Amino acid sequence: MRAFQAAWQSYMAFMAQSPVVCAATTAVVLVVSIVSWALIEQKINYNPSEPPFVRYYVPFIGSMIEFGVHPIKFIRKYQKKHGNFFTFLMFGRRMTVCVDIDGNDFVFNVKHSNVTAEDAYNSLTKPVFGEGVVYDVPNSMLMEQKRMIKSGLSIESFRAYIPIIIDEVNQYVDKHWTKDQDTIDLLQSISEMIIMTASHTLLGPEIRSKLYEGIADLYHTLDSCFTPIHFLFEWLPLPSYYASEKAHAELDSIFAKVIADRRKEPGEKHIDMLDALMASKYKNGEPPSDKHIGNMLIALLMAGQHTSAATTTWALLNLAENPAIVNEARTEIGSMLGRELKGGSSVPEISYENVKDFKTLDNVIRETLRIRSPLVQLMRKVVKPVAVPNTSYVIPAGYYIIASPIISSTDEKYYKNAEAWVPSRWNNSDADEQADKSTTDYGFGAMSTSARSPNLPFGAGRHRCIGEQFAYLQIKTILYTLLTRFDFELDPKRGMPERNYQSMVVLPEGPVLCQYNRRTIKNQ
Numbered sequence: 001m002r003a004f005q006a007a008w009q010s011y012m013a014f015m016a017q018s019p020v021v022c023a024a025t026t027a028v029v030l031v032v033s034i035v036s037w038a039l040i041e042q043k044i045n046y047n048p049s050e051p052p053f054v055r056y057y058v059p060f061i062g063s064m065i066e067f068g069v070h071p072i073k074f075i076r077k078y079q080k081k082h083g084n085f086f087t088f089l090m091f092g093r094r095m096t097v098c099v100d101i102d103g104n105d106f107v108f109n110v111k112h113s114n115v116t117a118e119d120a121y122n123s124l125t126k127p128v129f130g131e132g133v134v135y136d137v138p139n140s141m142l143m144e145q146k147r148m149i150k151s152g153l154s155i156e157s158f159r160a161y162i163p164i165i166i167d168e169v170n171q172y173v174d175k176h177w178t179k180d181q182d183t184i185d186l187l188q189s190i191s192e193m194i195i196m197t198a199s200h201t202l203l204g205p206e207i208r209s210k211l212y213e214g215i216a217d218l219y220h221t222l223d224s225c226f227t228p229i230h231f232l233f234e235w236l237p238l239p240s241y242y243a244s245e246k247a248h249a250e251l252d253s254i255f256a257k258v259i260a261d262r263r264k265e266p267g268e269k270h271i272d273m274l275d276a277l278m279a280s281k282y283k284n285g286e287p288p289s290d291k292h293i294g295n296m297l298i299a300l301l302m303a304g305q306h307t308s309a310a311t312t313t314w315a316l317l318n319l320a321e322n323p324a325i326v327n328e329a330r331t332e333i334g335s336m337l338g339r340e341l342k343g344g345s346s347v348p349e350i351s352y353e354n355v356k357d358f359k360t361l362d363n364v365i366r367e368t369l370r371i372r373s374p375l376v377q378l379m380r381k382v383v384k385p386v387a388v389p390n391t392s393y394v395i396p397a398g399y400y401i402i403a404s405p406i407i408s409s410t411d412e413k414y415y416k417n418a419e420a421w422v423p424s425r426w427n428n429s430d431a432d433e434q435a436d437k438s439t440t441d442y443g444f445g446a447m448s449t450s451a452r453s454p455n456l457p458f459g460a461g462r463h464r465c466i467g468e469q470f471a472y473l474q475i476k477t478i479l480y481t482l483l484t485r486f487d488f489e490l491d492p493k494r495g496m497p498e499r500n501y502q503s504m505v506v507l508p509e510g511p512v513l514c515q516y517n518r519r520t521i522k523n524q
């Protein structure tokens with residue numbers, strides 16, 4: 001105690017004499033001790049049976065900043081140093097990155113008894129999706145819910161969706177893009193087209209017609225819970241949680257009313273996701289409750305909103321830079337329909353078969369997803385220690401594992417000139433298919449067993465996306481309608497935007513300025 005007092009007195013005396021030197025010395029001592037603490041902690045915790053650990057200099061925080069600023073750069077840098085499996089510390093959590101085809105296969109096909117998605121995602125998704133759906137139920141129930149959802153994504157429903165999507169896009173541009181030429185925020189416009197088309201086709205015309213009466217704001221409230229902050233601070237009583245609870249209650253009552261109205265008119269035929277869910281049952285014969293139907297619909301909108309909006313926007317930005325590919329798409333579609341796509345405001349009718357055969361637009365979307373995959377980190381949580389096949393690594397319980405298929409889909413090892421946007425590389429797309437043709441059915445349809453593929457923008461395994469065909473249909477139909485009526489040019493000052501990694505879904509950095517030029521028939 002005496003010694004401490006003496007030390008404190010001489011410190012105060014030093015401070016009084018030369019405050020600047022003293023403050024600087026204190027700062028240096030503090031930094032040195034924090035860094036040494038971090039380094040000593042890593043030495044003590046080193047375990048040779050685990051994947052290598054990325055060195056960090058600040059305890060607890062770890063590599064959070066470097067990862068958060070640019071996760072792709074971060075992963076590539078440490079992949080070079082440590083290989084396809086390595087762990088980093090992020091705000092007290094230990095995250096094991098698993099990349100390349102070995103990493104993809106490990107994360108997407110890992111045993112559910114040892115590693116789960118629900119333990120990683122539920123704290124983030126429950127405030128957004130609501131209770132009783134997706135990650136708020138046992139995995140076997142999610143598999144059944146995915147089966148129900150798939151029944152609303154049939155070819156019959158896709159046929160009905162195409163004219164609805166064209167109509168929604170036409171209405172949007174007639175209302176908002178009224179000049180012959182203007183600069184717009186493309187991401188904002190596309191996001192609105194996605195929400196209108198998805199709401200109309202999935203939730204049905206009744207709810208779509210209420211979008212202008214505040215439903216869009218309720219979605220937005222839910223959406224604002226979908227940020228990395230809510231993953232990191234799951235224990236904080238953030239105000240957005242209360243707002244989302246309120247928004248959920250309001251949406252529930254809107255859905256409940258629409259469902260009740262439909263039950264009153266059982267003879268009336270609807271073709272949409274709401275109808276499919278109302279007609280579905282769990283294996284035990286029970287139908288999903290109205291509340292769970294509503295929450296599934298909300299989850300679907302959220303799953304498709306930013307992913308499809310980002311993909312459509314990147315596709316259009318790249319097309320704006322490549323007018324030759326736009327011409328190729330128009331020529332191909334024109335010869336398919338037996339009439340030139342000349343511009344003006346009339347958009348020729350197209351069938352489901354036509355959309356399926358839009359090969360150039362197909363390549364455009366596939367290539368866009370390869371280099372601008374909107375989901376760059378997919379997570380699971382280890383609940384029982386798990387061995388990484390073909391390595392000596394065991395990942396302990398409590399760790400998170402992260403897949404990042406964009407790392408392999410932009411690796412020169414698999415794709416020549418990997419960062420370049422070249423849709424024609426998919427001309428013979430069979431070349432990319434996996435050698436292993438075996439399939440597995442987790443309860444919602446058979447799909448490729450292996451995830452040993454470099455290009456998996458829709459994931460693989462039991463959590464694989466079931467919205468892929470819908471997304472392609474929606475994006476192709478929007479692109480078709482817009483390219484029939486407009487040409488696009490990048491804003492000369494902004495050029496091609498960078499990626500913004502601050503949200504869960506990676507978006508182009510806004511404002512995404514882009515110029516549209518109306519195609520008038522007399523110009524042709």
Ligand code: HEM
Binds near residue numbers: 379456457459
């Ligand atoms: C371009 C658009 C889209 C992309 C890139 C995309 C990507 C993905 C990915 C990577 C996963 C796997 C997540 C994981 O393993 O953790 C996934 C799952 C899923 N997606 Fe999509 N998605 C898109 C559009 C949609 C749409 C439009 C819907 C709904 C109609 C949808 C519904 C779902 C559902 C229900 C799951 C399953 C979640 C699970 O089983 O854990 N997605 N999506």
Ligand SMILES: *[C@@H]1O[C@H](CO)[C@@H](O)[C@H](O)[C@H]1NC(C)=O
Binds near residue numbers: 113387
């Ligand atoms: C899963 O966990 C159990 C219990 O800890 C363990 O015996 C088993 O080897 C693990 N499975 C894998 C694939 O690591």
Ligand SMILES: *[C@@H]1O[C@H](CO)[C@@H](O)[C@H](O)[C@H]1NC(C)=O
Binds near residue numbers: 389390
């Ligand atoms: C990894 O091990 C599995 C069996 O556990 C085997 O089928 C597979 O070929 C191995 N992969 C590699 C790349 O060695």
Ligand SMILES: *[C@@H]1O[C@H](CO)[C@@H](O)[C@H](O)[C@H]1NC(C)=O
Binds near residue numbers: 328424425427
């Ligand atoms: C891909 O197909 C398009 C349209 O048929 C053609 O213009 C292009 O040259 C092809 N590219 C390659 C690399 O084969």
